[in-house]
Amino acid sequence: MRTFDLIIIGSGSGNSILNEDYEGLDVAIVDGGTFGGTCLNVGCIPTKMYAYPATLARHTADADRLGVRAEVQDVRWREMRDRIFGRIDAISQGGLEYRRTLPQVTVYQEHVRFVRPRVLRTASGEEITAPRIVVASGSRPVRPNVPGIDLPQVHTSDTVMRIDELPRRVVVVGGGYIGAEFAHVFSSLGSRVTQVNRSQRLLRYHDPEIAERFAREASRQWKLETGWTLTAIEEWAGDECAAMVTFRDPEDPELTLRLPADVVLVATGRQPNTDVLDARAGGLDVREDGLLAVDEYQRALSDGAPAEGVWALGDISSPYQLKHVANAEARTVQHNLLNPGDLRATDHRFVPSAVFTSPQIASVGMTQDEAEQWAVEHGTEITVKVQDYGATAYGWAMEDHTGLCKLIAEKGTGRLLGAHLVGEEASLLIQPLVQAMSFGLDAHTMARGQYWIHPALSEVVENALLGLEVPEHSPLARQELVGGR
Structure with a gap:
């Protein structure tokens, strides 16, 4: 040894x-x-x-x-x-x-x-x-145990990016971030995409308002089918497709959905x-x-x-x-x-994430449901502001009817609890909010303590901050002034 x-x-x-x-x-x-x-x-x-x-x-x-x-x-x-x-x-x-x-x-x-x-x-x-x-x-990647899962037409995110040709028809199985990103890639480049999810909701770990807005926009770009469970994949001969994908309704096993595909992307986690x-x-x-x-x-x-x-x-x-x-x-x-005598812990308090789909999505912190539960447990109140991209000058320039910035804060202190965006460059716009949460900057100080470039798209974040019902002189800000957090 x-x-x-x-x-x-x-x-x-x-x-x-x-x-x-x-x-x-x-x-x-x-x-x-x-x-x-x-x-x-x-x-x-x-x-x-x-x-x-x-x-x-x-x-x-x-x-x-x-x-x-x-x-x-x-x-x-x-x-x-x-x-x-x-x-x-x-x-x-x-x-x-x-x-x-x-x-x-x-x-x-x-x-x-x-x-x-x-x-x-x-x-x-x-x-x-x-x-x-x-x-x-x-x-x-998780590969469901169904007949045909090992067919050459069936891929995971590990293999689908190296295929030789852009497929005519793609069936994406799964409603998470991987499925959302690849549905965007293939549909935008010209494939006919159908995304099928077992539950009725896509992106289940995201704030429901964000997931709903994404589903609305995604359905305008590719076909969405929800409430179906994958049961089998068959090799198919002929010009129409290379595989036939079968799903069943979990509530009614007699009800089936069959979809033709040249490539089946399994994105089930x-x-x-x-x-x-x-x-x-x-x-x-x-x-x-x-x-x-x-x-x-x-x-x-x-x-x-x-x-x-x-x-x-x-x-x-x-x-x-x-x-x-x-x-x-x-x-x-x-x-x-x-340095075993000087151990450091990893800070997992404010972990941001982004989904590079269409429209782009980014989030950090609590969803509204989580924040409401947190408020009950801590005997406090929250405030929520939803700001549309289209209500800003740059949103006018884009004629944007899709994007929104949703902020959640503690009402009495202005402490930001969660931030959720869907729309153009969401992964960039969320970063100052991650910074504010990480360094304990309250919403009003964040909004008024710096310049925001006009008419940049970042004004949607500024306006969302200003729309929160929080005190102008937050206890968090006073703690900072005396050197405490």
């Missing part, structure tokens, strides 16, 4: 832990997938590299109401694909080669499993151990890789949702207590499944590994 000073399982955010402070350690990096992890290879980055040209194409459909006639004349899918992965594959390969050149780093390009606490066995049979292990082996890692054999606690249990310092737990020398970060232990969260957790682990 080979002993290292440190073993890192996963080459995504876990790979970023190694800096000059680790140069004296004998380190193993173990990853049976593509080097660089989900975000680089099959997640955030390539999907947005598709979403951007798709958004450009979508804008041509909206130009006519502004007095501009525009159209998409040609979509060169292979050129787009090769541009994207020509860049990404080179970065992945370069990262792998760099790690291989370091004398103190050993790279295992194979899957690994725990066989007992702090002992791992690679797929080739070698056992390795270390006093410190970082588990950062991510998650994978992701699951942490704790099972393939056999985390329980390593003495580690696994939550009911499959996540590896960790404390605020990113220490993996065993029987509810920190497991000696084992740390975890990213999708395998975090419910957020967001790269910026994994990176923050990696910085926590990076410090804590070398």
Whole structure:
């Protein structure tokens, strides 16, 4: 059995832990997938590299109401694909080669499993151990157990971006953020898209008002079917399609929906890789949702207590499944590994997220329902303001009838509890609100304590802040003045 000073399982955010402070350690990096992890290879980055040209194409459909006639004349899918992965594959390969050149780093390009606490066995049979292990082996797409799920026409987000041609018909199964983004990409580039969801509501973790506005706009761009459960996928011969996808009504099993498709994208969620890692054999606690249990310092737990020398970060232990969260957790682990007497916790209070669909969506903090429940529990009141993009000067310029900014605050203090946007550049407009929440800036101070560029689209945020029923002189602001939070 080979002993290292440190073993890192996963080459995504876990790979970023190694800096000059680790140069004296004998380190193993173990990853049976593509080097660089989900975000680089099959997640955030390539999907947005598709979403951007798709958004450009979508804008041509909206130009006519502004007095501009525009159209998409040609979509060169292979050129787009090769541009994207020509860049990404080179970065992945370069990262792998760099790690291989370091004398103190050993790279295992194979899957690994725990066989007992702090002992791992690679797929080739070698056992390795270390006093410190970082588990950062991510998650994978969920594939429903239905007939035909393994047909070549069926894809997940891991594979669909590398197909050879833009499909004529796409059936997207799932109503979450992955389904929303790919429905936008394929429909905007010219495919006939049908998105099918098991429940009646899309984007169920978002504020209902945002989800409703998105569903309204999405139904104008591609076909939406809700309340259907996937039951089978069949290979189909003929010119009409390559596959036939069958759904059933969960309330009435006799009622079916059959849809032709050239590509079926299964976007029904992701699951942490704790099972393939056999985390329980390593003495580690696994939550009911499959996540590896960790404390605020990113220490993996065993029987509810920190497991000696084992740390975890990213999708395998975090419910957020967001790269910026994994990176923050990696910085926590990076410090804590070398400073056991000065542990730092990861700040998960105000985690923003965005969906790069059409229209774009962004959120941080509580939904209105969550805030109302919080207010009851804490004996306080909330205030809510919904501001339409179209009520601002730049919204007039865009002739916008879609976008809105919804803010939720504590009425007595002006403390922002949640922010939710749907519309153009929502992922950018939300950032000052994340900053305000993170640094304890109340709504009125946020609105009046700085200039807002006129007539920029950011005025929708300013106006939403001003529309909240909050005091002009917040107790939060007074706390800041005396040096407290």
